[in-house]
Every structure is written in structure tokens, then in C-alpha cells.
Amino acid sequence: MDTLAELLKVQIDFEQSHLLFPSIVEWVLGGLxxxxxxxxxxxxxxxxxxxxxxxxxxxxxxDKKRLFGCLALTLAYFIxxxxxxxxxxxxxxxxxxxxxxxxxxxxxxxxxxxxxxKWMLIALSSVLTPLFVWVVFAHxxxxxxx
Amino acid sequence: xxxxxLKFVASTLAASSLLATPAAxxxxxxxxxxxxxIGSTSTGGDTYQVSAIVAEALSKKLGINAxxxxxxxxxxxxxxxxxxxxxxxxxxxxxxxxGNLYGVRGFPDIFKEYxxxxxxxxxxxxxxxxxxxxxxxxxxxxxxxxxxxxxxxVAIQPGGVSALGYTALKNAVEVRFPGKEGNVVPVNTxxxxxxxxxxxxxxxxxxxxxxxxxxxxxxLPADDQKAMRFVWITARQQTLQQADPEGxxxxxxxxxxxxxxxxxxxxxxxxxxxAFDKEFFFIYNADIKPEAVAAIDKALADIYAEGAIQGTLKxxxxxxxxxxxxxxxxxxxxxxxxxxxxxDKIK
Amino acid sequence: xxxxxxxxxxxxxxxxxxxxxxxxxGAIPGMTATMAVAVCLPMTYALDLNHGLAxxxxxxVGGISGGLVPAILINIPGTPSxxxxxxxxxxxTLKGEPEKALKIGIVSSLVGGLFSxxxxxxxxxxxxxxxxxxxxxxxxxxxxxxxxxxxxLCTRLLVGIFSGVLGVWVSLFGVYDMAKGGNGELxxxxxxxxxxxxxxxxxxxxxxxxxxxxxxxxxxEKGVHDEATTSVKLSxxxxxxxxxxxxxxxxxxxxxxxxxxxxLLPGVGGSAxxxxxxxxxxxxxxxxxxxxxxxxxxxxxxxxxxxGLTGGALIPLLSLGIPGDSTTAVLIGAFTLQxxxxxxxxxxxHTDVWNxxxxxxxxxxxIMFAIMYYAIxxxxxxxxIPKYLLYPGIxxxxxxxxxxxxxxxxxxxxxxxxxxxxGWIGVKLGLEIAPFIIxxxxxxxxxxxxxxxxxxxxxxxxxxxxxxxxLFLWGLIALSVGYSVYSTMKAKRASAKDTV
Numbered sequence: 001m002d003t004l005a006e007l008l009k010v011q012i013d014f015e016q017s018h019l020l021f022p023s024i025v026e027w028v029l030g031g032l033x034x035x036x037x038x039x040x041x042x043x044x045x046x047x048x049x050x051x052x053x054x055x056x057x058x059x060x061x062x063d064k065k066r067l068f069g070c071l072a073l074t075l076a077y078f079i080x081x082x083x084x085x086x087x088x089x090x091x092x093x094x095x096x097x098x099x100x101x102x103x104x105x106x107x108x109x110x111x112x113x114x115x116x117x118k119w120m121l122i123a124l125s126s127v128l129t130p131l132f133v134w135v136v137f138a139h140x141x142x143x144x145x146x
Numbered sequence: 147x148x149x150x151x152l153k154f155v156a157s158t159l160a161a162s163s164l165l166a167t168p169a170a171x172x173x174x175x176x177x178x179x180x181x182x183x184i185g186s187t188s189t190g191g192d193t194y195q196v197s198a199i200v201a202e203a204l205s206k207k208l209g210i211n212a213x214x215x216x217x218x219x220x221x222x223x224x225x226x227x228x229x230x231x232x233x234x235x236x237x238x239x240x241x242x243x244x245g246n247l248y249g250v251r252g253f254p255d256i257f258k259e260y261x262x263x264x265x266x267x268x269x270x271x272x273x274x275x276x277x278x279x280x281x282x283x284x285x286x287x288x289x290x291x292x293x294x295x296x297x298x299x300v301a302i303q304p305g306g307v308s309a310l311g312y313t314a315l316k317n318a319v320e321v322r323f324p325g326k327e328g329n330v331v332p333v334n335t336x337x338x339x340x341x342x343x344x345x346x347x348x349x350x351x352x353x354x355x356x357x358x359x360x361x362x363x364x365x366l367p368a369d370d371q372k373a374m375r376f377v378w379i380t381a382r383q384q385t386l387q388q389a390d391p392e393g394x395x396x397x398x399x400x401x402x403x404x405x406x407x408x409x410x411x412x413x414x415x416x417x418x419x420x421a422f423d424k425e426f427f428f429i430y431n432a433d434i435k436p437e438a439v440a441a442i443d444k445a446l447a448d449i450y451a452e453g454a455i456q457g458t459l460k461x462x463x464x465x466x467x468x469x470x471x472x473x474x475x476x477x478x479x480x481x482x483x484x485x486x487x488x489x490d491k492i493k
Numbered sequence: 494x495x496x497x498x499x500x501x502x503x504x505x506x507x508x509x510x511x512x513x514x515x516x517x518x519g520a521i522p523g524m525t526a527t528m529a530v531a532v533c534l535p536m537t538y539a540l541d542l543n544h545g546l547a548x549x550x551x552x553x554v555g556g557i558s559g560g561l562v563p564a565i566l567i568n569i570p571g572t573p574s575x576x577x578x579x580x581x582x583x584x585x586t587l588k589g590e591p592e593k594a595l596k597i598g599i600v601s602s603l604v605g606g607l608f609s610x611x612x613x614x615x616x617x618x619x620x621x622x623x624x625x626x627x628x629x630x631x632x633x634x635x636x637x638x639x640x641x642x643x644x645x646l647c648t649r650l651l652v653g654i655f656s657g658v659l660g661v662w663v664s665l666f667g668v669y670d671m672a673k674g675g676n677g678e679l680x681x682x683x684x685x686x687x688x689x690x691x692x693x694x695x696x697x698x699x700x701x702x703x704x705x706x707x708x709x710x711x712x713x714e715k716g717v718h719d720e721a722t723t724s725v726k727l728s729x730x731x732x733x734x735x736x737x738x739x740x741x742x743x744x745x746x747x748x749x750x751x752x753x754x755x756x757l758l759p760g761v762g763g764s765a766x767x768x769x770x771x772x773x774x775x776x777x778x779x780x781x782x783x784x785x786x787x788x789x790x791x792x793x794x795x796x797x798x799x800x801g802l803t804g805g806a807l808i809p810l811l812s813l814g815i816p817g818d819s820t821t822a823v824l825i826g827a828f829t830l831q832x833x834x835x836x837x838x839x840x841x842x843h844t845d846v847w848n849x850x851x852x853x854x855x856x857x858x859x860i861m862f863a864i865m866y867y868a869i870x871x872x873x874x875x876x877x878i879p880k881y882l883l884y885p886g887i888x889x890x891x892x893x894x895x896x897x898x899x900x901x902x903x904x905x906x907x908x909x910x911x912x913x914x915x916g917w918i919g920v921k922l923g924l925e926i927a928p929f930i931i932x933x934x935x936x937x938x939x940x941x942x943x944x945x946x947x948x949x950x951x952x953x954x955x956x957x958x959x960x961x962x963x964l965f966l967w968g969l970i971a972l973s974v975g976y977s978v979y980s981t982m983k984a985k986r987a988s989a990k991d992t993v
Contacts, residue, residue: 009953021943025936063715075910081903082903106888190826
């Protein structure tokens with residue numbers, strides 16, 4: 001009994017205590033990774049060999065224009081927001097301006113079979129939505145925006 | 147329609163800049179939207195409270211929109227680093243340099259890398275408490291016990307203003323019982339809830355708390371597991387004396403003074419007692435334009451001269467303490483140097 | 494009850510206004526109840542304490558309740574505590590039952606809210622005394638219990654647990670928070686990235702990135718073909734009827750109790766409540782396999798428990814001066830701004846404030862029900878909005894929410910993008926999002942309570958010997974683990990039989 005109590009004893013050094021829990025979690029993660037490889041590995045390997053996985057990949061359909069367009073637009077949107085905002089600091093103007101452009105571009109990218117009515121809708125919504133959000137949140141509720 | 151609701155709606159609308167007058171033609175020293183970032187992420191804490199009071203007063207005085215954003219110390223310093231035009235300023239307390247003195251990550255030397263702005267108020271509430279049933283009646287008992295090889299476990303948040311009291315206690319033990327300071331050990335913890343819990347569980351002998359957060363606990367019947375007693379309030383006597391005579395809750399100023407120096411002695415060097423005021427002040431970008439500094443100084447001077455803000459601050463147990471940027475810079479630098487001596491000595 | 498008549502009309506108007514604004518905040522992906530209370534806090538300056546609290550309580554109840562709307566309609570939890578609502582709510586929408594799902598959610602919310610208000614009113618001081626028996630050790634065990642629950646929520650046991658532990662790991666990025674008692678040292682993150690990751694990733698941007706942006710990226714990949722989310726006509730037999738709640742009394746009671754109980758414990762994290770309630774509803778169910786396919790029981794469990802939080806979290810606030818969750822932490826500001834201290838003597842010394850608060854809480858719940866129940870027909874039309882217009886709007890709201898969560902930090906917006914990508918790619922590789930986010934939510938508290946237990950007691954044995962409560966919690970953990978292993982085995986055997 002005493003030896004067990006001795007075994008369970010731990011001394012935590014406060015200076016190093018930030019590493020204790022992360023290392024435990026990392027060991028558990030490693031263990032689980034191994035277990036997954038042992039359990040699911042052979043199955044995956046077999047699928048790879050008989051081509052099931054490969055045909056699965058081949059069947060993967062991507063709308064390249066919309067996917068990469070969406071990612072690129074979002075990236076540009078996030079990058080531009082703060083610099084534009086410095087035009088008139090702490091007023092949320094960066095959010096407002098970039099959102100109008102982004103909203104318009106993203107809607108245009110996503111829409112199919114564009115017609116006049118849809119053009120109108122997109123134009124209207126891409127101006128009104130950010131404007132509404134900006135008025136309500138940046139002004140009425142005074143949330144800080146870029 | 148009801149009057150109160152109307153009042154509420156009106157104040158909400160007035161607060162929104164939709165109705166604010168457009169920027170005057172003349173070049174204003176301050177932006178129309180002044181962002182005050184604070185070194186705390188809590189909206190329930192003292193920093194937010196002081197900042198909200200000051201922001202409200204500044205907004206009215208200058209006809210601008212001053213808004214408090216509780217972003218925390220690191221993010222706040224980052225935000226003002228980008229704002230040389232003075233559109234974003236920071237408001238925080240002594241933690242901003244004490245963190246650096248204790249060598250905590252994310253606390254640069256603010257006297258070197260930033261510019262110190264005016265002080266606005268003091269929170270005199272920093273306190274130490276023991277369980278109601280504790281054998282230690284006062285700080286003298288605690289120091290004696292530590293001097294006679296009793297382990298004293300003190301619950302604090304490491305590296306902060308609250309840790310200063312712990313450092314001072316350790317120093318006092320060293321001064322009076324050289325070599326025995328190791329008997330004072332920290333129990334490092336975070337929120338007030340956790341510190342209280344340590345006391346309830348008997349895992350700490352002394353906890354750091356505040357008059358505001360713990361006053362009600364000191365008035366519980368002694369047989370209540372949650373009952374506590376004040377043993378030390380770290381503020382300076384002359385600061386505490388400026389509080390309203392009613393004190394806080396049901397504890398009067400007179401009673402509170404019994405827990406502060408000179409009634410309680412935690413010695414600094416055998417002659418002088420340790421005391422520390424937690425002061426709130428502005429911190430600016432190092433290259434902030436002088437007009438912005440002058441504008442805030444001027445506005446605050448007017449606000450404090452008018453005298454309404456004092457009442458608001460005192461109602462929430464803060465001591466008004468305005469000092470323009472230039473004076474504050476020297477004063478706080480000296481205070482930091484004093485504090486550094488204590489911290490370096492006990493390291 | 495005289496308090497009922499002594500209050501003027503403005504009190505009730507402010508509660509209603511609060512509820513309405515709260516619902517809107519809760520319903521917008523990226524906005525939370527906490528944020529609603531925080532942004533309205535400065536507005537209470539103009540009001541006295543009772544009227545200020547009326548507004549804030551309305552916001553609290555409305556904000557927690559509003560979260561079910563986007564969870565059910567577009568599969569994006571409006572607040573962290575409505576994650577489990579998406580599990581069955583969204584499948585119901587896909588089956589053409591959005592209105593039914595919403596109404597079930599609203600009724601459950603009302604029950605949870607009123608239940609917890611009653612518990613608060615009658616048992617607050619007693620329960621607060623009981624809550625302080627939960628020290629670091631017991632709190633760690635509750636979190637461990639909530640973590641083991643992950644096992645019963647995932648589709649593939651091993652991968653699910655891996656995802657959960659990965660979530661815990663990601664939550665530890667940055668410094669070991671000194672405000673929680675850590676030593677403020679950086680780990681996992683390399684020094685060069687510490688400018689951004691000093692404080693790690695924030696929960697809200699991670700959550701809406703994983704749920705919101707992932708949906709948008711996934712749709713973009715597929716080409717955004719359908720114009721609207723669902724074009725299913727609402728048929729008569731799919732309408733809501735009160736008979737859904739037949740046989741749900743136990744589920745409602747159990748889930749509300751779990752919600753109230755978790756709310757009661759400061760520092761455990763409100764989001765654990767709905768996770769625990771949902772998994773217990775599943776474990777006790779006659780047919781657990783129905784969960785996740787649009788089963789009303791799941792919505793009931795999730796929504797009654799997260800509204801059960803409201804009253805629960807107010808217990809430590811009002812009888813110990815300690816907030817029970819992030820929203821009540823903001824609420825404490827309303828008291829301090831008015832110069833009133835909350836603590837163990839608050840209820841005795843400010844009986845009038847206490848009574849009006851209780852009234853406000855009950856009224857807020859009733860008004861929440863009234864507003865949402867009758868507005869639901871219109872709210873559910875959100876899914877008719879063409880996606881090419883809806884998605885940019887959602888993206889903007891996610892940005893506002895992410896940027897605002899820490900009062901204006903650009904890195905939180907980048908977190909959003911990053912976790913949008915991680916979610917979108919991760920799912921393809923088999924990552925399970927729900928266990929991941931639950932691990933992420935519970936990780937930081939698990940660490941603090943684990944390390945602090947050892948620091949205080951110096952032995953691993955303490956987790957077993959601390960108190961009877963600890964032993965009881967181990968019992969629950971064992972049952973939870975045993976049950977998931979058993980049901981996985983059973984499912985495997987059943988599927989093996991099918992293939993033979």
C-alpha cells in the first residue's frame with residue numbers, strides 16, 4: 001500500500017507546470033494515432049491496393065472556379081479590411097467598404113444563370129446588407145469594427 | 147410611452163454617432179471615435195469600471211465617442227502601438243509595469259516603449275483575508291508564525307499587483323526573521339472564485355482578495371464555512387482616508403483603516419511599512435502627437451475641476467486621483483523604481 | 494408577489510426589448526448572448542439597477558434561446574451551447590420539418606428556463622453551499638466525464654476520440670494563462686508566432702469557422718447549385734403538434750437538471766451542459782440509433798439544458814458573487830457599475846432587487862416563448878433565401894462576431910478563416926467536428942483543474958480519495974465509457990451479421 005502511495009506521488013514544479021498537461025495530451029494523441037493505424041490501417045491499405053480509394057479520388061468533383069474564387073475573395077477581404085479601416089479610424093468604415101465589394105463579388109461568383117432580376121438583387125443586397133449591419137452593430141451597439 | 151424607456155432610447159441614440167455632429171471644420175486634436183483599450187478582458191472588473199466612468203466623462207466633455215474595449219494587456223499594447231494619431235489609447239493600472247518587473251511574458255518596459263498618460267483614480271480595495279476560524283488574528287500573528295517555522299500558504303495570482311502583497315510579506319519576514327522567508331509560500335491561482343475555494347478547502351492560510359469582492363464574506367456568521375476576516379488592506383492610509391465615511395457595504399471607513407498601515411504593520415525595511423496604491427492611468431503610443439496628449443490632459447483637468455466625477459468614482463469605492471501626463475510619468479517611474487527594489491530583493 | 498404590481502410598464506418593456514435584441518444576437522451566427530449583454534452594458538448607465546437588470550436578463554435569456562434558430566435552419570450553431578442542437582435539428586430541416594424542429598426547441602427552452610428559475614428561487618443559497626464542495630479535483634472529474642461523453646457522440650470510436658483529444662491539444666496553444674493561475678509561459682506555439690498566438694485561439698472564431706465557413710467552402714466546392722437550402726414543401730403531417738412532447742417529461746427534467754447543475758459550477762463551462770444532456774438522452778433512449786437523424790428527443794435535450802443554464806449560472810453569481818458562466822461574468826458588471834456588491838449576503842440585503850430579478854427572469858422566459866413561437870413561421874423562411882445572397886451575409890456576420898468577441902482583434906478573423914479551412918479539409922480526412930470542438934471547449938479548464946489538483950495535493954491518488962463526490966463521478970465516467978464501448982461492439986456485431 002505504501003509503495004503504491006509512493007508511486008502516485010507527484011511534485012509539480014510551478015515554473016515548468018505549463019508543459020505537464022500538453023505533454024500528457026501529446027502522448028495520448030500519439031497513442032491514439034498508433035491505434036488508428038493498427039485498426040484502420042490494413043483496411044485503408046487494402047482499399048488503396050484494389051483501387052477503391054483511387055476511384056473515389058477520381059470521382060471527387062470540384063467546382064474549381066467557385067471554390068478557389070471563394071477562397072481568394074475571402075482572403076482578399078480579410079487582408080484589405082484593416083488597412084481600409086485606417087482611412088477613418090475606429091468607425092468601422094473598413095468593414096463597410098470591403099464588405100460591399102466582397103458581398104457583390106461573392107454573390108456574382110456563386111450565382112447561376114444570371115439575369116437582370118438577379119443582377120438587381122445582388123447589387124441591392126450587397127449594398128444594403130453591410131450598410132444595415134454597420135449601422136446596427138457599429139453605431140447602435142457600438143461594436144468596434146475594422 | 148413611459149418616461150424611463152424614452153430616456154433609455156434617447157440615451158442609446160445619443161450614444162450612437164448617427165446623431166453626433168459631423169467633425170468640425172477645424173483640425174481636431176482627438177479623433178471623433180476614441181477607442182480606449184484596457185489591460186483586462188473582463189467587463190466586471192475594476193479596470194473596466196474606472197475606464198467606463200472616465201470614457202463617459204470624456205465623451206460628454208469633448209463631444210466625441212469614447213468607447214472602452216476590454217482586450218487584455220498584450221492586445222491593448224499592440225493596438226496602441228499602431229496608433230500614433232491618438233485614436234486608440236490604453237487605460238490600465240500598475241500591473242502594466244509590475245508585470246515587467248516580475249518578468250512576465252508580454253509585458254515590455256512601458257516607460258521605454260510607450261508614453262505614460264495622466265492618472266485618473268486609485269482602487270484602495272486590495273486586501274488579504276483569512277478564514278474566520280483561522281488561528282491568525284492579524285498580520286503580526288502571520289509574520290510571527292512564519293518566523294517560527296510555520297508554513298504560510300498565500301493564494302495569489304502570480305506576477306500581478308496582487309502578488310506584490312505576497313512579496314512584501316515575504317520581505318517583512320526576511321527583515322524580522324532573516325532566513326525564515328522561505329516559510330511563506332505562494333499558492334498560484336487565478337480568479338477570485340478559485341482563491342476563495344482554496345480557503346474553503348483549507349488549502350491556503352491567507353488569500354488575496356479585495357474589499358469589494360470579499361466584504362460580504364467577512365460579515366457571515368463565524369460558523370459558516372465561507373466566513374472570512376480581513377487582516378490586511380494594502381492601500382496607503384492617506385488614500386483610504388479619502389474614501390466616503392460609509393466605506394463599503396456595511397463596513398465603514400474607520401473599520402477599514404484598522405486593516406491598513408499604520409494599524410497593520412508589514413515592514414519594508416524595519417522602519418517604514420509597505421503600502422501600495424493600485425493606480426489607474428493612460429498609456430499612449432510612444433510617438434503620439436503632443437496635441438492629443440494636451441487635449442486629454444486639458445479635458446480631464448476640466449472634468450476633475452468640475453467635480454462631478456469624484457462623486458461617481460467614490461460611489462464605486464474608487465479614490466479620484468488626477469495627475470497630468472507629465473507629472474504622472476515622473477511619479478510612476480519613481481514608483482516603479484521603488485517597487486523594483488522590493489521585487490529584486492526578494493527574488 | 495407584490496413586486497409584480499409595484500413595477501411600472503417600462504420594466505416589462507425593457508425585458509421585452511432585451512429578449513428581442515437577445516434573440517437577434519443569438520440567432521446571428523457569430524453573435525452570442527455574452528456579446529449581447531456586453532454591448533448593452535454601457536447602455537444601462539441611463540437606467541437604475543432594476544431596469545438595467547430587466548434589460549440584461551432579457552438579453553441573457555433571449556441570447557441563449559436565439560442560438561437554436563441558425564443551428565436548426567442552416568446547421569450553424571448560433572452560440573456554443575447550441576452545438577448539439579444541430580445534431581438533430583438540421584436533419585429535421587432537411588426532412589422538411591424546420592418549423593416543427595424550431596417549435597420543439599422553443600418549448601424545450603421555455604421549460605428549461607422556467608425550471609432553472611424555480612431552482613434558483615427556492616434553492617439558491619443551499620445549492621451555493623453545495624457547489625463550494627466542488628474543488629479542483631471534482632471539477633476536473635466533471636470535465637473528464639464530459640470528455641468521455643465524446644465517445645458516445647462519434648461515428649467511429651477511435652477517430653472520434655482522436656478528434657476530441659486533438660481539440661484539447663489545440664485549445665492549449667499559447668501561454669498557460671496567468672489569469673487562471675498558470676505561469677504565463679508559452680508552449681506548443683513557436684516563439685515567432687507568439688505575436689498572434691500569445692493567448693491561443695478564441696473559442697467563438699474557431700466554432701463559427703468550423704461550422705459556418707466550412708459550410709460555405711463546402712458549398713462553393715460543389716458549385717452552389719441549389720438556389721435555397723430546402724425546397725421541400727411543408728406537408729400537414731410534418732407540422733408541429735404538442736403530442737411530440739408525450740413521454741418526454743423525463744428527458745425534459747433530466748436535461749433541465751443537467752443544465753442547471755452545470756451552470757451552478759463556476760468554471761466548468763456552459764457548453765458542457767448541452768453535450769452532457771444530449772448524450773444522456775441518447776444513452777437512456779430505447780433506440781439510440783435514431784439520434785442524429787432528426788430525432789425530436791435530441792433537440793429537446795439540447796435546448797432544455799442550455800436554457801437550464803441561465804438560472805443555474807445565476808446561483809453562484811447571486812449567492813457567492815462568482816459568475817457561473819461567461820455571460821453572468823459580464824452581468825456582474827451591471828452590479829458593480831451601479832455600486833452594488835454581489836456576494837453571500839446579496840439576497841438577504843437586497844431582497845427587492847432579488848425579487849425583481851426573479852420576476853425578470855420568469856417574464857423574460859415567457860416573452861421569449863411568445864416572441865419566438867409566433868415569429869417562427871417568418872424566421873424559418875430564412876432557408877428560402879437564395880444561397881448566393883445568404884452566404885455573403887453569413888460571412889459578414891461571422892466576421893463581425895469574430896472581430897467583436899475580444900473587442901476588436903484582427904487575428905480572431907484570421908482564426909475564422911483558418912478553422913474554416915481546417916474544418917473543410919479535416920472532414921474529408923475523417924476528422925469529427927463535434928468531438929473536436931467539445932475537446933477544444935473543455936481543454937483549458939481540464940488543464941487548470943488537473944494541474945492545480947496535483948499542485949495542491951501532490952499525489953495522483955487524490956482523484957480517488959478526495960471525497961464521495963469524486964467516487965460518484967468516477968462511477969459515472971466508468972458507466973459512460975463502458976456504455977460507449979458496449980454500444981460500439983453491439984453495432985459492429987449487428988453490421989457483421991448484416992454482411993454475412
